[in-house]
Amino acid sequence: MRLLHVIGIGAGDPDQVTVAAVKAMNEVDVFVLIDKGSAKQELVDVRTRILDEHVRRPHRVVEFVDPPRDRTPRDYDAAVDTWHEARARALGDLLAAEPDDAVGGMLVWGDPSLYDSTLRVVDRVRARLDDPFEVRVTPGVTSPSALAAAHGTVLNRVGEPVLTTTGRRLREDGVPDGVDAVVVMLDSDCGFLALPDWHVHWGANLGTPDAVVLAGRVSDVGEEIMRARADLRRRAGWVMDTYLVRRPIGR
Ligand SMILES: C[S@@+](CC[C@H](N)C(=O)[O-])C[C@H]1O[C@@H](n2cnc3c(N)ncnc32)[C@H](O)[C@@H]1O
Missing domain, CATH: 3.40.1010.10 (Tetrapyrrole methylase, N-terminal domain)
Structure with a gap:
């Protein structure tokens, strides 16, 4: 070849x-x-x-x-x-x-x-x-790009960095000091639940007819996301989800 x-x-x-x-x-x-x-x-x-x-x-x-x-x-x-x-x-x-x-x-x-x-x-x-x-x-459109577009939002705060990581690393390392925005991929365990005060923008099976997006404070929408995830797996047979978590302002 x-x-x-x-x-x-x-x-x-x-x-x-x-x-x-x-x-x-x-x-x-x-x-x-x-x-x-x-x-x-x-x-x-x-x-x-x-x-x-x-x-x-x-x-x-x-x-x-x-x-x-x-x-x-x-x-x-x-x-x-x-x-x-x-x-x-x-x-x-x-x-x-x-x-x-x-x-x-x-x-x-x-x-x-x-x-x-x-x-x-x-x-x-x-x-x-x-x-x-x-x-x-x-190059192709990444899932974080598709996530940001689905929510009509920007990944970073003005002039601030955004960390992209996996569910495994979020679980093992937590969020490093100084990082206020994290995009998490490859997470089947809803790792955002460990950050109840944070704001989450979640999206699953983006770009497909089954796509689901939810956003809010983790303590308010976390359980709804877990239910939506389980429901999607039953309906579509597979789930791939990506989410953005933002530290609450002033914390
Ligand atoms: C092996 S990685 C591949 C990422 C891919 N190269 C990209 O640019 O998005 C698979 C992860 O991408 C994310 N992902 C891929 N497709 C997705 C979709 N349609 N909706 C939401 N997340 C998706 C999920 O976090 C999934 O666990």
């Missing part, structure tokens, strides 16, 4: 696929779609719908079955490293089977720069090759 496009496709709304992403998709001969198991089938389906809607040239789709991952490791970093290595081996084998002049494409949820390992795994694949293929990245 001579070129691999890594294309951000936004957080779920097919209308938020950029013109640049559509142009890149229309250069691709073979798309590699990562299959994360049946629970995430809906996410594969969204990608398939995006291809059906936007790609006007002959292309093939191959499914890449993600190697299993240890979800409860003692050493988190080592477990992720082992998983990335297994992914790189499997992806390398799959790409090596393509013709030398082929152009590949990988569609990445949101933007490839934010909590996504595709580029790291692709770097590992390239590092194993004598004459590695070129990589071109097309």
